[in-house]
Amino acid sequence: MASPPSILSILFTFLFCISKTFVSGQFANFEKLELPEGVRGPGGLTFGALPDEGRFVVTLDGRIMKWIDPTIGFVDFAYTSPTRTKELCDGVRDLDTALTCGRPFTLSYHPVTHDLYIADVYHGLLVVGPDGGLATQLAGGFKFVDAVDIDLLTGHVYFIDGSLNLTSTDSLQVGFIPDSSGRLLHYDPITKEVSVLLSDLARGAGVVVSSDGTFVLVSELGSQLLVQKAD
Template identity: 70%
Template structure:
């Protein structure tokens, strides 16, 4: 392990490498701040914002809670949870994956600004929803091995969500020698009927889908295949999919950008700082035609940790990771 005196010089070498490779963007997001979780809590892998009254951000954490940011004085407080068997004494602060089936493991959030409902995907418990007051979420659809991403079509109310595999669970994915498969799926839940339909199968893992603002297509990332596909919901290509973008790294959750027709995806690729390989977490902004518009490097603040999503809100970038105790905020 490098001594503290060596770490700045090693970081300088890595930043220089990133600049030369053209992946690190200076200037536009020159400032950085942390929204820190309570002591002993980790894994803010998903971030979403409510409306004017709900605010936030809301985030998911490793021990099974959904937490809400109430400003720098109060910080993050409990808002909701997914498992009816969860107890604070048994679960709060845990990082033990074997407690997941009891405590829950929410992985993705999406807020409906009209209804005030917060939709949740839990690795063990599937698709759930909770009202504006929080508390125990209600399960809408279950029976999945590894549910991991979702988004709401604000025009129809349909929920698009993903499960990473038909064979392995989130606990399996953390084991030494783990080999992923290609049995992931894109699914749609219709609130009026409760019906769940399979739209795509055979996906190589999954990050988190996103619906276009005009409701014409869904973008689907594949962690294991370094690609993002476009699944058409309407038009002459309805119910078909095509590859939109081949990414330099493994793409995780996708979120709509603040400019119509633009999106942000969190990616992680392998780089090298001899003699050690390192993970390079990045945020990629792209459009609905698959054109990459911007790439922002996060390695200075997140080190060699995988980031799971990038959310653009009021001009700032909110970056979540399952491996930190904070949400990173980048701004001008």
């Protein structure tokens, strides 16, 4: 098995080759999709399974927005906090309001069920159906949920709890040092149970499931790329 530096080298080489293909081949032309006036801080994003199922992006003020078409553009689609109101939260950039307004971080779309899974820093793992609106919390009680991905073969969900002790606002402080209390978690949609697959992560920040479901990749901001084999 390759050592972690070798894995990273292969990954970066692969991404570089892909990026060259995109620029020189079928993805040579790009289009900018503008967010509505006053909306700032686009973050995690994902595609629907088909073009008419939308493109989704989270914003700093706690919204999940959906691209409709060039005429309509982005519209409000979903939110994660039951206390969120447009009057209080729209356009707000103060992270101190994240608990009230929601702080969705990353998204993962299930092309069969058409459900959108959401990792919200404070509100945990959530899901919302194709009609949008208030997302349903599947697992909560976390301080820093920041990544999610779905195994499309099983419907099982993998997500990252970045720290047991620190919050997203702590990470913005001068001299911030990540601890090693992060975890890779697994949510079973049948039993609705959450289990811990990896612990002691130094600020886990990303997770992706392989297309054949045989393994997941986990990234750590404070360490190196990890590979977690599936059972």
